[in-house]
Amino acid sequence: MTMSTVICIGMAGSGKTTFMQRLNSHLRTKKTPPYVINLDPAVLKIPYGANIDIRDSIKYKKVMENYQLGPNGAIVTSLNLFSTKIDQVIKLVEKKKEKYNHCIIDTPGQIECFVWSASGAIITESFASTFPTVIAYIVDTPRNTSPTTFMSNMLYACSILYKTKLPMIVVFNKNDVTNADFAKDWMTDFESFQRAVRDDQELNGDLGMGSGYMSSLINSMSLMLEEFYSQLDMVSVSSFTGEGFDDFLTAVDNKVDEYEEYYKAERERILKAKEEKEKLRKDKSINGLMKDLGLNDKKDGNESDASAEVISDIEAGDGDGLVDRDEDEGVEREYTFPGEERTQGEITEKDTPGLQKRYQEALESVAKTASSETAENIARHLK
Numbered sequence: 555m556t557m558s559t560v561i562c563i564g565m566a567g568s569g570k571t572t573f574m575q576r577l578n579s580h581l582r583t584k585k586t587p588p589y590v591i592n593l594d595p596a597v598l599k600i601p602y603g604a605n606i607d608i609r610d611s612i613k614y615k616k617v618m619e620n621y622q623l624g625p626n627g628a629i630v631t632s633l634n635l636f637s638t639k640i641d642q643v644i645k646l647v648e649k650k651k652e653k654y655n656h657c658i659i660d661t662p663g664q665i666e667c668f669v670w671s672a673s674g675a676i677i678t679e680s681f682a683s684t685f686p687t688v689i690a691y692i693v694d695t696p697r698n699t700s701p702t703t704f705m706s707n708m709l710y711a712c713s714i715l716y717k718t719k720l721p722m723i724v725v726f727n728k729n730d731v732t733n734a735d736f737a738k739d740w741m742t743d744f745e746s747f748q749r750a751v752r753d754d755q756e757l758n759g760d761l762g763m764g765s766g767y768m769s770s771l772i773n774s775m776s777l778m779l780e781e782f783y784s785q786l787d788m789v790s791v792s793s794f795t796g797e798g799f800d801d802f803l804t805a806v807d808n809k810v811d812e813y814e815e816y817y818k819a820e821r822e823r824i825l826k827a828k829e830e831k832e833k834l835r836k837d838k839s840i841n842g843l844m845k846d847l848g849l850n851d852k853k854d855g856n857e858s859d860a861s862a863e864v865i866s867d868i869e870a871g872d873g874d875g876l877v878d879r880d881e882d883e884g885v886e887r888e889y890t891f892p893g894e895e896r897t898q899g900e901i902t903e904k905d906t907p908g909l910q911k912r913y914q915e916a917l918e919s920v921a922k923t924a925s926s927e928t929a930e931n932i933a934r935h936l937k
């Protein structure tokens with residue numbers, strides 16, 4: 555049995571933390587305790603014992619003070635700091651993968667700080683590329699009985715599915731307060747959802763929004779959601795009473811199988827396509843550079859200013875050439891390529907085998923005739 559990861563995401567107050575607490579105790583009573591991670595830097599107290607807690611390494615209040623940030627900015631910055639060490643965290647969890655069946659992760663209540671931040675994506679991606687990973691999207695059932703609120707919440711869940719590209723379980727929490735059968739009904743029967751929307755509109759009046767427009771918008775969105783619902787598992791639970799947690803664990807097992815069958819292959823395909831695209835882009839950049847060197851060769855060797863035009867021509871052109879940094883006077887020029895390398899440094903021989911040789915050949919073919927400053931700079935750069 556390999557360890558699977560469950561990342562709990564939900565709107566503030568949906569009951570994520572209580573859900574984590576109940577899931578933890580439920581698994582413990584089954585004699586399969588989970589490995590628990592807390593990623594909420596701002597929480598004061600957590601009602602479960604965490605194996606890894608972001609608060610051990612990052613002091614949220616200090617981040618706020620030191621970086622002069624508000625609450626949300628400090629959460630994002632704390633996650634950024636934490637994500638710089640994510641490889642160490644993954645190594646720690648990996649060491650325990652034989653001992654635990656589940657790794658459960660609590661995320662900040664400010665959902666957007668995690669879902670839409672670069673660090674949230676890095677953390678999710680790191681887990682997903684190491685373990686079968688499932689998203690548990692926690693919904694506050696009593697607060698979603700209005701069809702429009704429900705649909706907004708489902709659209710948000712849909713955007714998370716699209717962003718993370720991971721299997722998702724929608725967990726209707728607080729079942730002890732409001733039974734989630736209505737939600738199951740709306741998700742499986744389009745007509746029933748339409749009826750609920752009509753009833754809701756009649757009950758609340760039109761509010762001057764123009765019923766024609768609103769209802770046709772809701773109709774088309776709910777049609778789109780039908781497709782989304784087909785990708786999901788949904789369960790209803792009560793973190794208060796513990797009801798529904800066996801169903802949740804069965805859903806996790808189903809989604810892990812699905813992850814292995816479909817998502818894993820899909821993720822690998824995306825990564826491969828990304829790599830190939832990157833390789834093509836690099837080749838294109840190199841060809842651009844070689845073309846530039848060749849162009850210089852054809853020009854009159856005395857036209858030193860003309861060579862500068864070539865650089866800016868490329869920059870203003872299709873964007874696949876060099877970056878002109880004339881404005882940085884006094885700063886040593888560094889020619890980089892657009893994209894990742896612009897920030898990370900040069901393309902190395904390791905990245906593109908044969909690159910150095912091709913540079914050298916191109917340089918030798920023009921070096922004798924080109925007297926321009928650009929060619930000299932490139933020659934200096936190649937040394």
Ligand SMILES: Nc1nc2c(ncn2[C@@H]2O[C@H](COP(=O)(O)OP(=O)(O)OP(=O)(O)O)[C@@H](O)[C@H]2O)c(=O)[nH]1
Pocket residue numbers: 564565566567568569570571572573662663664727728729730731791792793794795
């Ligand atoms: N009745 C009932 N109340 C619940 C249930 N789950 C959570 N709650 C209550 O809902 C409130 C919010 O729960 P939390 O677990 O703090 O929610 P959260 O999503 O972690 O909140 P943030 O971290 O602030 O986003 C608390 O008062 C809980 O007691 C449930 O299943 N039934």
